[in-house]
Amino acid sequence: MTDINIKIDKTVEWLREKVKEANCKGLVVGVSGGIDSAVVAYLIKKAFPENSMGVIMSIKSNPSDREDALKVINGCNIEYLDLDLTEPQNLILNTVTEKLKEKNLHKEEYLRMTDANLRARVRMSTVYTVANNLGYLVVGTDNAAEIHTGYFTKYGDGGVDLVPLANLTKRDVYEWAKALGVHEDVINKSPSAGLWEGQTDEIEMGTTYDMIDAVVEGRLDEVPQKDKEIIERLHRISEHKRHIAPKPPKF
Numbered sequence: 696m697t698d699i700n701i702k703i704d705k706t707v708e709w710l711r712e713k714v715k716e717a718n719c720k721g722l723v724v725g726v727s728g729g730i731d732s733a734v735v736a737y738l739i740k741k742a743f744p745e746n747s748m749g750v751i752m753s754i755k756s757n758p759s760d761r762e763d764a765l766k767v768i769n770g771c772n773i774e775y776l777d778l779d780l781t782e783p784q785n786l787i788l789n790t791v792t793e794k795l796k797e798k799n800l801h802k803e804e805y806l807r808m809t810d811a812n813l814r815a816r817v818r819m820s821t822v823y824t825v826a827n828n829l830g831y832l833v834v835g836t837d838n839a840a841e842i843h844t845g846y847f848t849k850y851g852d853g854g855v856d857l858v859p860l861a862n863l864t865k866r867d868v869y870e871w872a873k874a875l876g877v878h879e880d881v882i883n884k885s886p887s888a889g890l891w892e893g894q895t896d897e898i899e900m901g902t903t904y905d906m907i908d909a910v911v912e913g914r915l916d917e918v919p920q921k922d923k924e925i926i927e928r929l930h931r932i933s934e935h936k937r938h939i940a941p942k943p944p945k946f
């Protein structure tokens with residue numbers, strides 16, 4: 696058995712233990728068509744063959760993302776829901792922005808990010824609706840590189856019960872995906888949050904996952920100064936996302 700397969704088996708066992716400790720029945724994950732959620736879908740199907748669920752949640756999404764998500768669903772043969780949440784997400788976004796406009800408070804320059812983060816939070820609410828109804832825990836897909844840089848929406852895709860990929864670099868995620876047999880179309884595409892047309896993680900962050908992996912693993916001599924500074928900044932400004940909300944001292 697390879698080192699990766701041993702780690703995969705241990706992670707599957709850990710998922711079973713966490714569900715047992717929580718007195719729950721199984722696990723659910725949002726399946727985007729990207730590599731992180733693909734790996735998680737395969738892991739939870741292994742952990743709970745009869746009590747696992749993948750949820751596809753299109754929101755103004757590129758149809759090819761849904762096609763890739765179905766390749767993941769069919770590849771690991773997990774039970775799934777195929778939902779289009781464009782309308783409810785738009786309803787919240789428009790209801791809020793119309794009111795802000797009436798009061799002359801709306802900031803057009805923040806609309807794209809407001810829309811993007813609301814998509815992640817509508818998905819989080821939806822996955823928890825499934826979890827509540829089936830007695831499942833919600834599984835996150837963030838890896839060590841995303842956690843280090845805070846490259847997730849607070850209480851959106853970051854709002855989960857378990858984070859099985861938290862110790863993996865992005866490179867590790869690729870290796871696990873290959874070992875698990877994830878479809879090559881999913882492995883070969885650029886990581887993207889799919890939050891706007893043409894968005895890729897690396898363009899948005901201004902650095903690469905190879906550089907972030909190197910920082911996470913302490914291989915700082917391999918990282919150019921420019922990338923180091925970008926990653927340090929991303930880490931610093933996202934510190935709040937890695938902690939529970941601050942409370943004041945007792946006055």
Ligand SMILES: Nc1ncnc2c1ncn2[C@@H]1O[C@H](COP(=O)(O)OP(=O)(O)OC[C@H]2O[C@@H]([n+]3cccc(C(=O)O)c3)[C@H](O)[C@@H]2O)[C@@H](O)[C@H]1O
Nearest residue numbers: 812815845846847848849851852887888889890896899935
């Ligand atoms: N110092 C502080 N202490 C406590 N809270 C603080 C804070 N600074 C901001 N905040 C709060 O945090 C909010 C900003 O954080 P947040 O809402 O997360 O938004 P933000 O970090 O601005 O944006 C999310 C980032 O994650 C990326 N993303 C999102 C979803 C999925 C993926 C993906 O890879 O698939 C990537 C997205 O493209 C974007 O770059 C502020 O509106 C404020 O409420």
Ligand SMILES: Nc1ncnc2c1ncn2[C@@H]1O[C@H](COP(=O)(O)OP(=O)(O)OP(=O)(O)O)[C@@H](O)[C@H]1O
Nearest residue numbers: 725726727729730731732751752836852886887888
């Ligand atoms: N259209 C979607 N349907 C279901 N879940 C989604 C969708 N878009 C995003 N998500 C959820 O949000 C998570 C965060 O997205 P992220 O892009 O970081 O991961 P990914 O798409 O799995 O992998 P990659 O980083 O390679 O794009 C996804 O793993 C998934 O759980």
Ligand SMILES: [Mg+2]
Nearest residue numbers: 727729887888
């Ligand atoms: Mg993605």
